[in-house]
Amino acid sequence: MTGVTLIDEFRYGQIMDATVLPALDECREEGWMESPGNEGLGIPAAPGRLHYECYDATRFDDLNVEGAAARFRGAIVISHGFTEFARKYSELIWYFLLAGYSVCVLEHRGHGYSARDVDNPSLVWIDDWRRYLADLVRFSETVGQRYSGSHPLFLFAHSMGGGVGAAAIERFPTLFDKAVLSSPMIAPSTGMPLWFTRLVVGCAQMVGLGRHRALGHDDFSSEFDMTGYEGACEQRVRWYHEQRLHDVHYQTYSPTYGWVHEALAMSKATLRQSACDRVETPTLLLQAGRDVWVRNDAQNRFVRQVKLGGGDIDSRRFP
Numbered sequence: 001m002t003g004v005t006l007i008d009e010f011r012y013g014q015i016m017d018a019t020v021l022p023a024l025d026e027c028r029e030e031g032w033m034e035s036p037g038n039e040g041l042g043i044p045a046a047p048g049r050l051h052y053e054c055y056d057a058t059r060f061d062d063l064n065v066e067g068a069a070a071r072f073r074g075a076i077v078i079s080h081g082f083t084e085f086a087r088k089y090s091e092l093i094w095y096f097l098l099a100g101y102s103v104c105v106l107e108h109r110g111h112g113y114s115a116r117d118v119d120n121p122s123l124v125w126i127d128d129w130r131r132y133l134a135d136l137v138r139f140s141e142t143v144g145q146r147y148s149g150s151h152p153l154f155l156f157a158h159s160m161g162g163g164v165g166a167a168a169i170e171r172f173p174t175l176f177d178k179a180v181l182s183s184p185m186i187a188p189s190t191g192m193p194l195w196f197t198r199l200v201v202g203c204a205q206m207v208g209l210g211r212h213r214a215l216g217h218d219d220f221s222s223e224f225d226m227t228g229y230e231g232a233c234e235q236r237v238r239w240y241h242e243q244r245l246h247d248v249h250y251q252t253y254s255p256t257y258g259w260v261h262e263a264l265a266m267s268k269a270t271l272r273q274s275a276c277d278r279v280e281t282p283t284l285l286l287q288a289g290r291d292v293w294v295r296n297d298a299q300n301r302f303v304r305q306v307k308l309g310g311g312d313i314d315s316r317r318f319p
Contacts (some may be wrong), residue, residue, distance in 0.1 A: 004095050005067065011233035013242075022095045027059035027097070031143065035109060038134035041171075046127075048115025050106060050135055053086040055093055055146055056101040062155045069100035074147035074177070078105040080158030083124060085112035085254040089244050090149075091236070092156075092194070101154070105140040108132055108161065110259075113249050118211050122219040122253040125211050129262035129269075132164045135300050137172055152177035153220040155281075159294060160185045160263070161239075166270050166302065172279035186296035187267040189291070191216070194264065201261040209256030217254035220244065231290060271301060277309030287318040 007015050031052050045176040057072050076096050078089055086105040093103045109131060110124045120124045126132065144153050155176040157165025162184025169179050187311035190197040204210065213219075229237045236272055244250040255263075269275060283306070287299055299315070306313045 004098055004241045007091060009233050009235045012233070013239050016090065016239055020051075020090055020195075023060070023063055023065060024090060024093060024097075025054060025269065026063055027056045029054045029056065033135075033139060033143070035095060035115060035131070035135060036136065036138040038130070041130045041134050043128060043130045043134045045062045046109070046115070048109075048133060050109060050115065050139070051086075051113035052106045052139060052143060053105065054105070055097055056098055056147070057100055060097040064276050065098065071100045072102075072151060073100040073103060074151035075102040075144055076134075076156050076205065077144045077176070078103060079155065079157035079165045080105065080108065080111070080159030081134055081161050083111065083254070084158075084161075085250050086253075087112075088240055090237070095154075097313070103145055104144050106136060107304065108164070109135060111252055118256065121251050122215075122249050123211070123213055123256050124252050125256040125258045126262050127258070129164075129266035130167075132160075132266075133167050136161075136164055137175065138166055140168075140175055145236070145306070155179040155183060155230075156182065157180075158182040162186075162294075163266050163270060167266060167275075169281040170275040170278050172272065172308070173278055176281050179281045179283045181283060183286065183288050183294055184292055184299060184302075185263065185267075185294045186270060187295040187301045188260070188263045189293055189295050192262070193265075197260065198264055199256045204257035207263055210261070211256050214255045214257050214260050218253040220253035220284070221302060228292065230263070267298065271305065272303050275313065276305035279309065279311035279313065281307045282312040283314070285315040287314060287315060287317040289317055302314060 032049040035046040037043045053112055061070050064315055096103050110116050153176055155165050164179040166184050167182055224241050287296055303313055303315045
């Protein structure tokens with residue numbers, strides 16, 4: 001993707017609304033998928049449908065957008081982060097399309113327009129972290145492969161979705177031709193030692209509070225606040241906030257005790273050396289130097305263990 005010009009951040013909202021979003025709408029397909037389950041993972045099917053959005057590179061090329069590669073390179077599956085949704089990735093999808101890639105984004109269960117298991121739109125709950133994995137694998141094997149055709153299928157996975165992506169390349173080593181893990185949640189940052197977090201959420205689960213909001217978190221607020229985004233581009237954060245204001249489906253904001261419990265279970269499973277030994281997919285891990293949401297030490301351990309198992313992985317840290 002060398003040579004891609006980033007959107008001018010000082011005119012960010014104007015360019016996104018006047019240029020990027022209309023072009024994406026021209027090549028966008030919206031679809032639904034049943035939550036499949038996976039017998040091999042021990043996950044039964046769950047009620048409710050999962051929402052996805054796909055963007056066709058060939059249809060994008062027909063728009064004659066300046067700077068487009070006009071060469072199809074394959075398809076990219078995006079596995080988004082905690083409380084995120086497909087529309088948040090509009091800018092990144094734009095760059096991928098310019099470079100010649102079709103893009104497929106599955107909204108994870110409990111996010112966006114996909115099925116939810118709690119009434120409060122601010123909260124995210126999951127019964128078993130492996131459900132995220134089963135959903136992503138089925139989506140990639142079907143929709144992703146349909147968009148890639150005979151060309152490569154790639155994975156771009158961020159934060160929580162990066163943890164799910166790491167689990168996917170461990171358990172399904174030939175599913176993707178290459179993978180990028182962007183600030184992957186190999187382990188969440190909880191503000192306290194993980195052993196103590198496990199104790200707290202375990203007790204909450206035992207007394208029936210799994211679907212309740214985890215301590216220290218709030219509902220989505222309509223007030224714009226840069227807290228947690230220090231150092232980020234304010235124009236991009238404001239645009240993202242505007243998307244959430246206008247659609248209640250995008251207002252997921254806080255974890256439940258059950259979600260934290262499963263995030264820790266995913267971390268434990270993903271960091272097993274026997275799991276890291278199975279990674280065959282050439283992988284690039286991108287690390288944020290000031291990450292406050294996921295633990296960099298867990299990412300470093302994952303990289304070391306994949307290399308120890310003979311896997312092809314590289315990491316780059318952005319201070």
